[in-house]
Amino acid sequence: MTSEKKYSVVIAGGGSTFTPGFVLDLIKSQDKFPLRQLKFYDNDAERQEKIAKAVEIIMKERAPQIKFSYTTDPKEAFTDVDFVMGSIRVGKYEMRSYDEKIPLKYGVMGQETTGPGGMAYGLRSIPAILQIIDWMEEYSPNAWMINYSNTIAIVAEACRRLRPNAKVINICDMPIDDMDRMAAICGLDSWHDIDFNYYGLNHFGWWKEVRNKKTGEDLMPKLKEYVKEHGYWVGGDYDKSTEASWEATFRKVADEYALEPETLPNNYMQYYYFPQWEVANADPKHTRTDEILEYRQKIVFGECERIVKAGTAADNIWDISGLHSEYIVDICHAIAFNTHEKFLANCANNGAISNMDPDSVVEVPALFGADGIQPMATGEAGRFQRGLMMEQQTCEKLVVDAYVEHSYNKMLQAFTLNKTVPDASVAKKILDDMMVVNKPYWPELK
Ligand SMILES: NC(=O)c1ccc[n+]([C@@H]2O[C@H](COP(=O)([O-])OP(=O)(O)OC[C@H]3O[C@@H](n4cnc5c(N)ncnc54)[C@H](O)[C@@H]3O)[C@@H](O)[C@H]2O)c1
Numbered sequence: 227m228t229s230e231k232k233y234s235v236v237i238a239g240g241g242s243t244f245t246p247g248f249v250l251d252l253i254k255s256q257d258k259f260p261l262r263q264l265k266f267y268d269n270d271a272e273r274q275e276k277i278a279k280a281v282e283i284i285m286k287e288r289a290p291q292i293k294f295s296y297t298t299d300p301k302e303a304f305t306d307v308d309f310v311m312g313s314i315r316v317g318k319y320e321m322r323s324y325d326e327k328i329p330l331k332y333g334v335m336g337q338e339t340t341g342p343g344g345m346a347y348g349l350r351s352i353p354a355i356l357q358i359i360d361w362m363e364e365y366s367p368n369a370w371m372i373n374y375s376n377t378i379a380i381v382a383e384a385c386r387r388l389r390p391n392a393k394v395i396n397i398c399d400m401p402i403d404d405m406d407r408m409a410a411i412c413g414l415d416s417w418h419d420i421d422f423n424y425y426g427l428n429h430f431g432w433w434k435e436v437r438n439k440k441t442g443e444d445l446m447p448k449l450k451e452y453v454k455e456h457g458y459w460v461g462g463d464y465d466k467s468t469e470a471s472w473e474a475t476f477r478k479v480a481d482e483y484a485l486e487p488e489t490l491p492n493n494y495m496q497y498y499y500f501p502q503w504e505v506a507n508a509d510p511k512h513t514r515t516d517e518i519l520e521y522r523q524k525i526v527f528g529e530c531e532r533i534v535k536a537g538t539a540a541d542n543i544w545d546i547s548g549l550h551s552e553y554i555v556d557i558c559h560a561i562a563f564n565t566h567e568k569f570l571a572n573c574a575n576n577g578a579i580s581n582m583d584p585d586s587v588v589e590v591p592a593l594f595g596a597d598g599i600q601p602m603a604t605g606e607a608g609r610f611q612r613g614l615m616m617e618q619q620t621c622e623k624l625v626v627d628a629y630v631e632h633s634y635n636k637m638l639q640a641f642t643l644n645k646t647v648p649d650a651s652v653a654k655k656i657l658d659d660m661m662v663v664n665k666p667y668w669p670e671l672k
C-alpha cells in the first residue's frame with residue numbers, strides 16, 4: 227500500500243540495544259511505511275551517540291531521503307512526530323542486575339519482568355513513561371506511542387489509571403515469538419500464517435486456539451504432540467543464533483504444558499509454575515544481565531563502533547532486526563494505514579476475558595487501526611488460569627497503588643502476594659534491599 231503522506235518517528239531509548247534493529251526494519255519497510263523523519267531520544271547522551279553515529283552512516287547510505295537526528299532535549303524529540311516507539315530501560319542494565327540478584331540472595335527467583343525484580347522495574351518505569359506520554363501530548367498531540375518498555379503489565383495499569391485517554395499502546399513480542407515457533411513446528415513460514423485465540427496478562431498467558439490462517443486447520447493437536455517433548459524449541463537453522471538460556475526457556479515449555487494440557491502456555495509461565503527450579507538453576511553471581519553485557523550489548527555497540535571507524539556500513543554483516551522490530555513497525559503501519567490487522571495489546575479488559583473484571587489489564591488479541599485498538603472477545607478463562615491471573619494482576623495493581631500513594635506497605639503487599647515469594651518476611655528483606663538501590667528512581671515510599 228502506498229500513500230502521499232510520509233511519517234515522522236522518534237525512538238525513545240535511542241541508546242537501546244534494539245534501536246539498530248528498529249532502524250533496519252524501518253528502512254526495509256519504506257515501500258509500505260514511508261518516513262520523512264527519524265529521531266532518537268535518550269537521557270544518556272553518550273550511550274545514545276554511540277548508536278546514533280553508526281545510524282547516521284547507515285541512513286546516509288541506505289535512506290538519504292529520511293532526515294535523521296538525535297537529541298536529549300524532549301521538546302526537540304517529541305515535536306512534529308506521528309509515532310513514538312518506546313524502548314527505554316530506566317536504570318539501564320545496572321538496575322536490571324539488582325532486580326535479578328537481590329531476590330536470589332533470599333532464595334527467590336530473580337527476573338527482569340516477573341517476581342520482585344519485575345515489580346521493582348515496573349515501579350521505576352512508571353514516572354518515566356508517564357513523562358514521555360505528557361511530552362508527546364504537549365508537542366505532538368496527534369501522535370501515537372507504541373511502547374515496548376517493561377514492565378509492560380505495570381506500565382499498562384499505570385497508563386489505564388493515570389493517563390486513561392492517552393494514545394499509548396503497550397505491546398509485547400513474546401506471544402509473537404512463540405507463535406512464530408508454532409508456525410515453524412507446523413511447517414508454515416511465519417506467525418503471519420497463524421490465526422489464534424490467546425488470553426492472559428503480559429508475560430502470563432495461554433493459547434486456546436491455533437489454526438492455519440489459510441485453511442482453518444486446527445493446529446493444536448499437532449502442536450501438543452510436539453510441545454510435550456520439545457516445548458517451543460525448534461532447533462536447526464531456525465535457532466542457529468538463539469542463546470543457550472533462551473533454548474532452556476523454550477524447552478521448559480514442555481513442563482508448563484504438562485501442568486495444563488488444554489491450552490498452550492506463554493513461555494513466561496515457567497517463572498510462576500517453577501520458581502524453585504529457576505532458583506536452583508540460577509547463578510546468583512552471573513544472571514541474564516551478565517549474559518547480555520557479554521553478548522547482545524557487546525555485539526550491538528561493537529558493530530556500531532566498527533561502522534563509525536570504517537565510515538561505512540556497506541560491508542555490514544550484522545543484522546539484529548527480527549520479529550521484535552518487524553512487529554513494532556507493522557503496528558505503526560496498521561495505525562497509519564487503518565488496516566485493522568490482528569495483533570496483541572495490553573489494555574483494560576472490558577469484557578475481553580468474560581470472567582475477569584472490566585478494569586483488569588489483560589493481554590488479548592485486538593484489531594489495530596487509525597483509532598487505536600479494538601480488543602477482541604476471547605471467552606472465559608479456565609479456573610486454574612483465572613486463579614493465577616487474579617493473584618498476579620492484584621500484585622500489578624498494588625505496585626501502581628504504591629506509586630500513587632508513595633506507600634511502602636502497598637509495595638510490600640505486592641511482593642508478599644506474588645506467587646514467586648514464600649512469605650512476608652522474605653518479601654520485606656528483598657524490598658528493603660531494593661529500596662536502597664532504587665532510591666534515585668522510585669518515589670519515596672513511606
Ligand atoms: N515488551 C517487550 O516484549 C519487550 C521486548 C524486548 C525488550 N523490551 C524492553 O525494551 C526496553 C529496551 O531494552 P534494551 O535491553 O535494549 O535496553 P538498553 O538498556 O539497551 O536501552 C535502554 C535505553 O533507555 C535509556 N533510558 C533509560 N531511562 C530513560 C528515560 N527516562 N528517558 C529516555 N531514555 C531512557 C537508556 O539510557 C538506554 O539507552 C526495555 O524496557 C526492555 O525490557 C520489551
Ligand SMILES: O=P(O)(O)OC[C@H]1O[C@H](O[C@H]2[C@H](O)[C@@H](O)[C@@H](O)O[C@@H]2CO)[C@H](O)[C@@H](O)[C@@H]1O
Pocket residue numbers: 338339376398399400403514518548549550
Ligand atoms: O533477556 P533479554 O533482554 O534477551 O529478553 C527479555 C525480553 O524477552 C522477550 O523479548 C524477546 C523476544 O520475545 C524475542 O523474540 C527476541 O526478539 O528477543 C526479545 C528480547 O531478547 C520479552 O517479550 C521482553 O518483554 C523481555 O524484555
Ligand SMILES: [Mn+2]
Pocket residue numbers: 378397398399400429
Ligand atoms: Mn515482553
